[in-house]
Amino acid sequence: MASSRIENVRLAGVASAVPGPALSVSEDARFPADEVGKISASTGVHRRHLAGNQCCTSTLCAAAAESLLAGMAIPKDSIDILIFVSQTPDYLLPATACAVHGRLGLSPSCAAFDVNLGCSGYVYGLWLAASLLQAGAKRALLLVGDTISRVVSPSDRSTALLFGDAGTATVLETSVGAPPIFFELGTDGSGAEHLTVPAGAFRRPSTTATGQRREREGGNVRSDEDLFMNGGEIFAFTMRTVPMLCKTLMQRAGWSMDDADAFVMHQANRFMLQHLAKLMRLPKEKVVMALEDFGNTSSASIPLALSVSLADRLRTSTTKLVMAGFGVGFSWAGATVEAGPMTMPELVRVGSEGWEAE
Amino acid sequence: MDRLGFLELMEELLEVPAGTLNGNECLRDLDNWDSLALIGFMAMVNEQTGIILAPKVLATCQTVADLMKLVVTSDRDSVV
Numbered sequence: 001m002a003s004s005r006i007e008n009v010r011l012a013g014v015a016s017a018v019p020g021p022a023l024s025v026s027e028d029a030r031f032p033a034d035e036v037g038k039i040s041a042s043t044g045v046h047r048r049h050l051a052g053n054q055c056c057t058s059t060l061c062a063a064a065a066e067s068l069l070a071g072m073a074i075p076k077d078s079i080d081i082l083i084f085v086s087q088t089p090d091y092l093l094p095a096t097a098c099a100v101h102g103r104l105g106l107s108p109s110c111a112a113f114d115v116n117l118g119c120s121g122y123v124y125g126l127w128l129a130a131s132l133l134q135a136g137a138k139r140a141l142l143l144v145g146d147t148i149s150r151v152v153s154p155s156d157r158s159t160a161l162l163f164g165d166a167g168t169a170t171v172l173e174t175s176v177g178a179p180p181i182f183f184e185l186g187t188d189g190s191g192a193e194h195l196t197v198p199a200g201a202f203r204r205p206s207t208t209a210t211g212q213r214r215e216r217e218g219g220n221v222r223s224d225e226d227l228f229m230n231g232g233e234i235f236a237f238t239m240r241t242v243p244m245l246c247k248t249l250m251q252r253a254g255w256s257m258d259d260a261d262a263f264v265m266h267q268a269n270r271f272m273l274q275h276l277a278k279l280m281r282l283p284k285e286k287v288v289m290a291l292e293d294f295g296n297t298s299s300a301s302i303p304l305a306l307s308v309s310l311a312d313r314l315r316t317s318t319t320k321l322v323m324a325g326f327g328v329g330f331s332w333a334g335a336t337v338e339a340g341p342m343t344m345p346e347l348v349r350v351g352s353e354g355w356e357a358e
Numbered sequence: 359m360d361r362l363g364f365l366e367l368m369e370e371l372l373e374v375p376a377g378t379l380n381g382n383e384c385l386r387d388l389d390n391w392d393s394l395a396l397i398g399f400m401a402m403v404n405e406q407t408g409i410i411l412a413p414k415v416l417a418t419c420q421t422v423a424d425l426m427k428l429v430v431t432s433d434r435d436s437v438v
Contacts, residue, residue: 232413
């Protein structure tokens with residue numbers, strides 16, 4: 001695994017935004033009520049916020065960024081770096097980071113680029129931003145989010161009731177004497193086929209055929225431009241990878257189980273998180289679960305969990321966090337961070353007027 | 359894990375009364391054997407034995423007894 005120890009960088013604030021009102025999964029009419037209930041009981045997802053076809057990830061991230069920058073009362077021209085991490089960008093080109101840079105009115109001296117990662121994407125973004133700050137920049141704005149519901153077939157029970165949409169913003173900045181942040185990152189590209197949207201980009205461009213939804217395994221209906229998820233392979237991957245990731249991180253940080261205040265894992269689904277917690281013998285009260293009202297929000301799930309489950313604590317005190325993102329790629333990244341006190345604005349809810357205005 | 363212990367765990371997983379399964383059942387005939395049950399089975403085996411079963415191997419199983427062979431023999435070929 002790639003390893004980094006970052007000095008003199010701190011998390012200064014995190015904000016999250018979701019589209020519209022929460023929608024209950026029990027209202028889904030495409031599957032029988034007992035089936036919806038069974039899936040929901042396993043995944044732990046009862047409600048989600050869905051973007052619809054008008055709201056982009058960048059809209060949510062920009063709303064979170066505006067809230068965070070206002071809450072921190074920092075000038076926009078103090079941002080040296082803008083990183084946008086998402087699998088659901090606005091365009092094939094330009095980089096969404098450039099478009100958002102314009103919308104936010106950031107300085108021309110700010111570097112801006114996109115990163116295509118999902119479940120591991122937030123921790124990857126922290127690693128990138130922190131590494132660039134250590135190399136000489138002063139302040140980074142990390143935007144991480146996805147509108148995965150826009151690539152999910154509503155008739156595929158393996159994905160339709162699981163995913164929600166969210167966008168987040170995190171500010172990292174140099175801070176002399178800040179506790180070290182430890183990172184571990186890795187990849188197993190042999191798992192790429194197990195969580196994928198197979199068509200619609202350049203390897204298999206969109207055609208009438210690739211857009212045609214048809215019945216697949218288990219009666220699920222989707223097209224090759226919809227998200228495919230092999231739940232069994234992903235579950236096996238997480239069991240192989242995540243316990244070792246967390247163990248290695250905590251050893252490097254010199255943290256015992258008692259030292260860690262909270263384990264914030266990618267909010268894949270409740271069943272998986274509970275099993276991982278059991279495997280790692282984590283104290284139940286330290287394992288953050290923020291799925292019930294938001295679903296699996298892909299790259300946004302870790303910062304969203306910070307916003308909805310740990311905001312009060314992070315506003316007022318230093319909290320030792322173990323973060324672990326894992327999934328699509330297969331890709332994984334973990335970090336130990338001593339975070340807070342820091343700026344944690346209230347969750348931003350972006351109504352339809354917010355995206356129609358763009 | 360022995361044969362009886364395995365069947366008891368399968369009955370719990372599939373939410374069928376104790377003593378219902380004997381191993382000869384076809385998986386496709388069991389109402390509750392679906393993608394969620396498959397993941398529940400992987401978790402159960404991992405918790406009880408430490409084995410991480412390969413989904414590709416699981417996909418070849420036709421009967422409850424086929425699943426049992428993966429666990430009771432602890433065949434390393436079936437471990438990812």
